[in-house]
Amino acid sequence: RLANQAELLKQQVEQENMHQELLARRQLLEQLEQLIRPRLNEVSIRASRLSTALAKKDLVAELQDIISIVGYCKRVGLIHINAIADGRVPSKVLTLALQEICSDHASDGLSTGFFGELNDWLRLTDALLCLDFVSECFSLLRDSPEGTIVLHAQDQDIYQNLICLCDLPPDYIEKMINHAEIWQSKLNLPGLSLQIIPEDPSLRLILRLERGVA
Numbered sequence: 001r002l003a004n005q006a007e008l009l010k011q012q013v014e015q016e017n018m019h020q021e022l023l024a025r026r027q028l029l030e031q032l033e034q035l036i037r038p039r040l041n042e043v044s045i046r047a048s049r050l051s052t053a054l055a056k057k058d059l060v061a062e063l064q065d066i067i068s069i070v071g072y073c074k075r076v077g078l079i080h081i082n083a084i085a086d087g088r089v090p091s092k093v094l095t096l097a098l099q100e101i102c103s104d105h106a107s108d109g110l111s112t113g114f115f116g117e118l119n120d121w122l123r124l125t126d127a128l129l130c131l132d133f134v135s136e137c138f139s140l141l142r143d144s145p146e147g148t149i150v151l152h153a154q155d156q157d158i159y160q161n162l163i164c165l166c167d168l169p170p171d172y173i174e175k176m177i178n179h180a181e182i183w184q185s186k187l188n189l190p191g192l193s194l195q196i197i198p199e200d201p202s203l204r205l206i207l208r209l210e211r212g213v214a
Contacts, residue, residue, distance in 0.1 A: 032080045035128075036073045043069050064142065071104050072135055079131065083124045091118035091160060094127045095153055098134055098162070102151060105138040109145045112138075116153035118160045126192060126209050130162060133183050133194075133207060137164060140179055144172050164205040173203050180205050 046066050050059065075097040083089045095118045102112040122130075134151070141149060147168035154161040166176055180196045187194045191210030197203070 029080075032077065035076050039069050039073055067104065068135075068139065071100065072131075075100060075131060076128065079124070079127055087124050088121040089124050089127050091120050091122050091127075094118055094122060094130060097131055098151055098153070101134055101138055102149075105142065107142075109147070110141055111148040113148070113150040114153070115150070117155075118153045118162070119155055120160070120211050122160065122209060122211070123191075126189075129187060129189075129192070130207060130209060133187070134162070134164070136183075137176065137179060137205075140175050141168065141172060144168060147172060158211050160209045160211060162207040162209070164203075164207070166203040166205070167201070168203070170201065173198070173201070176203055176205070 043066055046062050046069075049062055054062070079089055079093055079097060082093045099114045102114045106112045138149070141147070147166070149168070150165045152161075152163040152165065154163060166173065168176065177196060177198065180194060184194050184196070187207070193206075193208045195204075195206040195208070197206070
């Protein structure tokens with residue numbers, strides 16, 4: 001009799017764990033839809049503008065926007081796919097996403113680079129904030145006639161640091177500083193910080209993420 005009760009209790013615990021995991025997955029999917037659906041709608045709008053009547057410069061700009069949006073959706077999707085039920089994601093997935101951003105935004109005028117690697121785990125919310133911050137940084141620099149932006153991923157004690165090294169024209173340095181100052185308030189969360197270090201004529205942005213426990 002006791003054995004039957006123990007088996008029944010075990011089954012109840014397993015069912016509850018399965019229910020909680022399904023609930024967590026559903027919440028992740030809802031969050032993913034909220035992030036991606038508006039951007040896919042934006043892609044449809046921009047695609048409808050494509051025409052041979054557009055000047056080459058305008059056509060290139062529209063295509064660049066579409067590529068940027070689709071790339072963002074892909075990276076957000078991959079981060080969600082690799083998230084586990086407790087709300088963490090392997091840091092290496094974010095590393096791969098950031099490498100892609102550098103590659104996508106390399107142009108004749110702007111040189112980009114990425115070195116280092118993030119290891120261990122991050123909170124999903126932290127990974128998405130980091131992705132958004134870096135994506136917006138690179139979008140600001142899309143029209144820069146020259147310059148270099150390099151990302152350095154670095155593990156340090158209980159933190160994972162993402163260091164953004166910028167050597168850009170003065171007006172773009174100013175844009176980056178203004179952008180980072182806005183993001184400082186968004187990143188004012190436990191386990192997160194953003195340092196802005198102007199170094200004439202360059203700039204360092206240090207995004208520090210504590211190793212994630214959901």
